[in-house]
Amino acid sequence: MAPLKDKIRDRTARVGIIGLGYVGLPLAVEFAKNGFDVTGFDVDTSKVDAINAGRSYILDVKTEDVAATVKAGKFRATTDMASLKDMDAIDICVPTPLRKTKDPDLSYVVQAVDAVKAHIKPGQLVILESTTYPGTTDEVVRPALEEKGLRAGVDFYLAFSPERVDPGNESFVTKSIPKVVGGFNRASTELAAALYGSIIDTVVPVSSTQVAEMVKLLENTFRAVNIGLVNEIALMSHRMNLDVWEVIDAASTKPFGFMPFYPGPGLGGHCIPIDPFYLSWKARQNGFECRFIELAGHVNSSMPEYVVERVGEALNTKKKSVNGSKIHVFGVAYKKDVSDMRESPALDVLELLNRRGASLSYTDPYVPTLQHLDLNLCSIAEEKVDGVDCAIICTNHKVFDYDRMAKRFPLVVDTRNALKGMAGDHIFRL
Numbered sequence: 001m002a003p004l005k006d007k008i009r010d011r012t013a014r015v016g017i018i019g020l021g022y023v024g025l026p027l028a029v030e031f032a033k034n035g036f037d038v039t040g041f042d043v044d045t046s047k048v049d050a051i052n053a054g055r056s057y058i059l060d061v062k063t064e065d066v067a068a069t070v071k072a073g074k075f076r077a078t079t080d081m082a083s084l085k086d087m088d089a090i091d092i093c094v095p096t097p098l099r100k101t102k103d104p105d106l107s108y109v110v111q112a113v114d115a116v117k118a119h120i121k122p123g124q125l126v127i128l129e130s131t132t133y134p135g136t137t138d139e140v141v142r143p144a145l146e147e148k149g150l151r152a153g154v155d156f157y158l159a160f161s162p163e164r165v166d167p168g169n170e171s172f173v174t175k176s177i178p179k180v181v182g183g184f185n186r187a188s189t190e191l192a193a194a195l196y197g198s199i200i201d202t203v204v205p206v207s208s209t210q211v212a213e214m215v216k217l218l219e220n221t222f223r224a225v226n227i228g229l230v231n232e233i234a235l236m237s238h239r240m241n242l243d244v245w246e247v248i249d250a251a252s253t254k255p256f257g258f259m260p261f262y263p264g265p266g267l268g269g270h271c272i273p274i275d276p277f278y279l280s281w282k283a284r285q286n287g288f289e290c291r292f293i294e295l296a297g298h299v300n301s302s303m304p305e306y307v308v309e310r311v312g313e314a315l316n317t318k319k320k321s322v323n324g325s326k327i328h329v330f331g332v333a334y335k336k337d338v339s340d341m342r343e344s345p346a347l348d349v350l351e352l353l354n355r356r357g358a359s360l361s362y363t364d365p366y367v368p369t370l371q372h373l374d375l376n377l378c379s380i381a382e383e384k385v386d387g388v389d390c391a392i393i394c395t396n397h398k399v400f401d402y403d404r405m406a407k408r409f410p411l412v413v414d415t416r417n418a419l420k421g422m423a424g425d426h427i428f429r430l
């Protein structure tokens with residue numbers, strides 16, 4: 001049998017992707033589009049059925065691409081983990097959430113690794129892509145895979161490669177986002193780099209799985225801390241009667257040494273609110289306290305409260321209270337142009353307003369219904385929204401007509417500067 005290196009070069013390597021979500025599906029399609037034989041493994045039968053019917057369920061992945069690769073026989077999906085034995089390379093892209101205690105929940109990774117262990121074959125390459133703390137690949141994945149007697153780096157190859165996909169970003173996609181790869185040993189790094197190098201423009205090898213794991217956490221902690229800083233600057237600017245957005249725009253003209261971050265209603269998504277806590281948990285195990293992460297988490301998680309405070313101030317100018325007012329939220333997904341609701345700060349804003357007695361509704365073309373705690377709402381088409389006391393722009397989807405919004409509503413609280421350049425006593429920015 002040809003060695004894996006040759007199979008990768010000839011694109012005859014069979015690639016298995018475990019977890020067909022926001023990360024796994026684009027990756028699987030990219031491999032399939034480039035001629036690899038791809039099998040997607042997921043425990044969710046609705047996703048498996050959708051793929052085998054040639055349908056995408058992720059906005060960034062075109063249904064045409066899924067349909068074409070499935071029709072060409074290059075991509076199929078299954079819930080049957082036994083087919084892992086037929087794979088040459090296996091990418092694990094399952095969720096890594098936090099427990100209620102904010103400790104890492106590796107249960108999905110452990111489950112996926114158990115499935116790989118049950119079917120592992122000599123010569124296979126196993127890569128973990130799920131975001132996790134430094135040491136996971138070597139301390140959790142490797143010992144489990146070695147239980148059946150095969151040795152990492154010798155009998156099978158093992159690497160970590162963080163996923164950097166940015167849902168909704170049209171400029172940078174799987175192919176154009178450089179891929180960091182760290183193997184258990186040199187041979188593992190080289191094979192993983194060769195595999196990704198056949199579908200991704202730039203591969204960045206690093207010296208170990210731990211470095212690759214830490215790279216991802218540095219990137220996302222960098223964002224979380226800078227967003228925390230700019231959110232604090234926004235609160236400060238409001239006290240000083242300064243427009244923080246104007247300040248950021250002017251600071252951004254500096255051609256070096258400054259990178260703009262923007263305030264908002266709070267952190268959302270599966271990465272920025274979660275990943276830094278993977279790092280602080282691991283640091284604590286080593287007797288190190290991550291003060292920046294804790295502080296940024298504190299500021300960022302206070303933002304929904306601040307939005308509600310601004311809504312109260314806006315209503316006050318009309319001698320109204322939150323209690324009894326009709327408040328309409330534009331955009332509930334965690335960021336613009338996506339349908340992902342995970343950790344969305346709009347949920348906190350809605351929940352806080354609900355507790356204060358507001359009558360609530362929302363518009364989000366990407367989120368037709370919303371169930372959260374006591375809330376059970378359906379998206380209302382923008383033209384049907386009527387009798388609103390105050391509108392809140394929580395998520396600045398491109399499809400919204402902001403000019404019309406500014407004209408139609410008696411009060412607008414804009415958490416994203418979506419009404420940039422528009423003036424009026426009825427517009428309240430963060």
Ligand SMILES: NC(=O)c1ccc[n+]([C@@H]2O[C@H](COP(=O)([O-])OP(=O)(O)OC[C@H]3O[C@@H](n4cnc5c(N)ncnc54)[C@H](O)[C@@H]3O)[C@@H](O)[C@H]2O)c1
Nearest residue numbers: 019020021022023042043044093094096111112130131163
């Ligand atoms: N979403 C992003 O933008 C993003 C970006 C970079 C990194 N990440 C990281 O990538 C990982 C995956 O995130 P995601 O957003 O794709 O998650 P997701 O929830 O969209 O997808 C995960 C998929 O894994 C499946 N799954 C769960 N357990 C499984 C098992 N044991 N076997 C097979 N399938 C299983 C789920 O059914 C789901 O389809 C996480 O670690 C996340 O932090 C996500």
